[in-house]
Amino acid sequence: MAFDYAPYMRMSKLPHLWCPGCGIGIVVKSLIRAIDRLGWSKDDIAVVSGIGCTSRAPGYLDMNTLHTTHGRAISFATGIKLVRPDKHVIVIAGDGDMVAIGGNHFIHACRRNIDITCIINNNNIYGMTGGQYSPTTPHGAKAATAPWGNMEPCFDLTKLAMGAGATYVARGQVGNGVQLERLIRDGLDHHGFAVIEALSNCHTQFGRRNKLPDPMQLIKHIQDKTVPKSKAEKMDSAELAGKFVVGELFRDTDRPEFCDEYAKLQQRAQAASKKKTAVPVA
Amino acid sequence: MAKAVFWTGNEVCAEAAIAAGCRFFAGYPITPSSEIAAVMAQRLPEESGTFIQMEDEIAAMGAIIGASLAGVKSMTATSGPGFSLKQENIGFACMVEAPCVVVNVQRGGPSTGLPTHPGQSDLMQTRWGTHGDHTTIALAPAYLRELYLEMIRAFNLSEKFRVPVIVLIDEILGHMSECFEAPTPNEYTVINRVKPTCPPEKYNPYEVQDGELVPTMASYFEGYRFHATGLNHDKTGFPTTHPIVCHQDEVRQLAKVSHNRAEIDSWEEVMVEDAEILVVSFGSTARGAHSAVLEMRKQGVRAGLFRPITVWPFPDEEVRRLARKTKAIVVAEMNLGQMILEVERAAHSDIKIVGCQKVGGVPVEPYEIVAKIREVA
Numbered sequence: 001m002a003f004d005y006a007p008y009m010r011m012s013k014l015p016h017l018w019c020p021g022c023g024i025g026i027v028v029k030s031l032i033r034a035i036d037r038l039g040w041s042k043d044d045i046a047v048v049s050g051i052g053c054t055s056r057a058p059g060y061l062d063m064n065t066l067h068t069t070h071g072r073a074i075s076f077a078t079g080i081k082l083v084r085p086d087k088h089v090i091v092i093a094g095d096g097d098m099v100a101i102g103g104n105h106f107i108h109a110c111r112r113n114i115d116i117t118c119i120i121n122n123n124n125i126y127g128m129t130g131g132q133y134s135p136t137t138p139h140g141a142k143a144a145t146a147p148w149g150n151m152e153p154c155f156d157l158t159k160l161a162m163g164a165g166a167t168y169v170a171r172g173q174v175g176n177g178v179q180l181e182r183l184i185r186d187g188l189d190h191h192g193f194a195v196i197e198a199l200s201n202c203h204t205q206f207g208r209r210n211k212l213p214d215p216m217q218l219i220k221h222i223q224d225k226t227v228p229k230s231k232a233e234k235m236d237s238a239e240l241a242g243k244f245v246v247g248e249l250f251r252d253t254d255r256p257e258f259c260d261e262y263a264k265l266q267q268r269a270q271a272a273s274k275k276k277t278a279v280p281v282a
Numbered sequence: 283m284a285k286a287v288f289w290t291g292n293e294v295c296a297e298a299a300i301a302a303g304c305r306f307f308a309g310y311p312i313t314p315s316s317e318i319a320a321v322m323a324q325r326l327p328e329e330s331g332t333f334i335q336m337e338d339e340i341a342a343m344g345a346i347i348g349a350s351l352a353g354v355k356s357m358t359a360t361s362g363p364g365f366s367l368k369q370e371n372i373g374f375a376c377m378v379e380a381p382c383v384v385v386n387v388q389r390g391g392p393s394t395g396l397p398t399h400p401g402q403s404d405l406m407q408t409r410w411g412t413h414g415d416h417t418t419i420a421l422a423p424a425y426l427r428e429l430y431l432e433m434i435r436a437f438n439l440s441e442k443f444r445v446p447v448i449v450l451i452d453e454i455l456g457h458m459s460e461c462f463e464a465p466t467p468n469e470y471t472v473i474n475r476v477k478p479t480c481p482p483e484k485y486n487p488y489e490v491q492d493g494e495l496v497p498t499m500a501s502y503f504e505g506y507r508f509h510a511t512g513l514n515h516d517k518t519g520f521p522t523t524h525p526i527v528c529h530q531d532e533v534r535q536l537a538k539v540s541h542n543r544a545e546i547d548s549w550e551e552v553m554v555e556d557a558e559i560l561v562v563s564f565g566s567t568a569r570g571a572h573s574a575v576l577e578m579r580k581q582g583v584r585a586g587l588f589r590p591i592t593v594w595p596f597p598d599e600e601v602r603r604l605a606r607k608t609k610a611i612v613v614a615e616m617n618l619g620q621m622i623l624e625v626e627r628a629a630h631s632d633i634k635i636v637g638c639q640k641v642g643g644v645p646v647e648p649y650e651i652v653a654k655i656r657e658v659a
């Protein structure tokens with residue numbers, strides 16, 4: 001039986017504003033299925049985003065949703081999580097949102113290992129503003145602000161996340177929704193900061209400028225660039241050049257989670273202040 | 283029992299916030315506000331609250347809005363450059379109507395300026411710092427006991443009207459110590475946001491009843507599952523570009539403040555009734571202005587002081603009323619002419635209005651105000 005997305009969505013907000021064939025839809029559907037598998041209540045989930053095409057996703061989800069300022073989703077999500085550590089907090093944003101303007105918040109959330117799941121729809125471009133290059137636009141690719149080809153080197157988001165201290169890091173792609181769902185589900189289930197990069201298609205802004213204007217064509221192009229982790233392990237660096245390894249790339253369950261640590265700090269502080277007030281005043 | 287305390291202004295900000303029910307603080311170190319964060323880091327965990335030092339001021343502002351939407355009274359504190367960085371998210375708080383308090387311990391100069399010296403040059407930025415039409419409530423106390431009560435009032439106003447409230451002090455007040463009797467809970471009330479009583483399916487986060495201006499506020503995770511966005515939105519909270527809906531919602535947001543002036547406005551008057559020369563001054567500068575007025579009285583000059591405590595919205599009516607009775611107005615402030623613009627606008631008169639202005643990181647001295655009063659007397 002086909003999966004029923006309606007119970008998790010604000011159906012009255014449809015039709016959505018995304019272009020037909022946009023990869024964001026696959027990411028959002030994978031997220032919904034992952035939540036469903038975990039059996040979480042919608043009341044217990046906050047979904048926070050920044051600004052961009054991807055960041056419009058929370059508006060369609062029937063949960064506690066927050067559409068913040070460009071790049072800042074993680075900061076708002078941190079405030080929510082810190083006062084309600086018992087609830088689930090999910091951030092969803094585009095590549096520009098998360099690692100250009102929001103890069104600082106991203107690396108510090110990784111470092112803190114706060115229990116937030118961060119899904120990045122990486123379409124290698126600024127979709128909403130009209131196809132300007134982002135920190136993940138491939139070298140040489142064309143963009144509205146790179147008419148002569150992008151001269152900047154680009155980020156590997158998963159390496160960035162691992163280097164900064166995220167304790168669950170995975171990469172999926174919109175050509176494989178089954179795998180993406182599993183990676184997101186494991187990220188949600190992980191107790192710590194989880195990063196799931198979803199390689200995605202913006203045929204409208206990236207594809208059109210790079211001879212891949214059709215969504216299927218662009219998704220195929222993305223698929224061709226990816227290598228499953230199991231296969232990648234048997235390949236040498238020359239073979240892996242220009243390829244994107246997909247699958248669960250890193251997991252560490254030993255590092256302490258931020259809210260747990262803060263709860264311990266509160267206990268210490270309260271014990272100490274009780275002692276302080278117990279001392280009789282001379 | 284009343285407790286005598288000897289606190290700095292920055293300590294007062296932190297202790298009063300806790301008394302007001304603040305249980306979340308996010309900040310980023312910056313002189314001369316840093317001690318507020320240090321006290322909160324110490325005190326909040328003792329009170330089962332949460333402190334976090336974020337990676338920058340933008341993040342700190344975002345975090346307190348997030349915590350507020352999740353139902354917890356929140357604040358941040360900053361100075362100069364940090365206040366500039368917070369502006370975009372302050373506008374977001376206005377738009378989603380998230381209660382929160384921002385303390386700005388002003389320092390001198392533009393840019394990095396004079397980090398360890400006082401100034402009052404953020405007055406206009408406090409009103410107009412974020413883009414778009416929006417409302418601002420800003421409180422600028424002059425004494426530390428007053429600061430304690432104004433901090434509580436800041437939280438109360440933010441909860442009641444669902445707006446960010448800015449407490450505007452400066453390096454002098456932040457770092458000076460005063461001995462005073464800490465206000466006891468029976469001296470103030472603590473107001474909490476009004477929560478919806480309707481069932482979730484009937485809840486519209488920005489719907490107001492006839493004759494009201496402030497919508498009820500659910501918190502996240504209480505079953506209401508609402509949406510908050512910085513985009514213009516309708517009463518359901520979802521984006522709209524409908525010109526009439528957008529216009530009306532922005533007008534309502536401004537009206538939350540403009541229609542509740544009786545509750546928001548606050549000022550002190552010193553010997554204004556028979557004053558020929560009116561001194562207008564706020565915050566730490568008003569302390570010197572007060573001395574100057576007393577000195578003038580001793581010398582037989584009928585001077586008076588008008589001290590706005592709520593600086594935004596500016597008390598226009600009062601200034602207009604007093605301007606009608608005086609010969610001249612001296613506006614004393616630690617900037618190059620900001621409150622004087624409001625005084626001129628509000629006075630709406632031909633009387634002489636002169637500034638006693640100084641920047642450079644040192645206070646405006648009473649003798650300087652005395653000289654100005656003499657000039658126009």
Ligand SMILES: Cc1ncc(C[n+]2csc(CCOP(=O)(O)OP(=O)(O)O)c2C)c(N)n1
Binds near residue numbers: 096097
């Ligand atoms: C402070 C600020 N700067 C710039 C913008 C304009 N802006 C809106 S969306 C966007 C980038 C969107 O790209 P991305 O984050 O990659 O998301 P996508 O649209 O591709 O999903 C920009 C620069 C903004 N809204 N706010």
Ligand code: SF4
Binds near residue numbers: 018128204
């Ligand atoms: S512009 Fe690109 S990212 Fe935005 S909806 Fe269209 S295809 Fe998707």
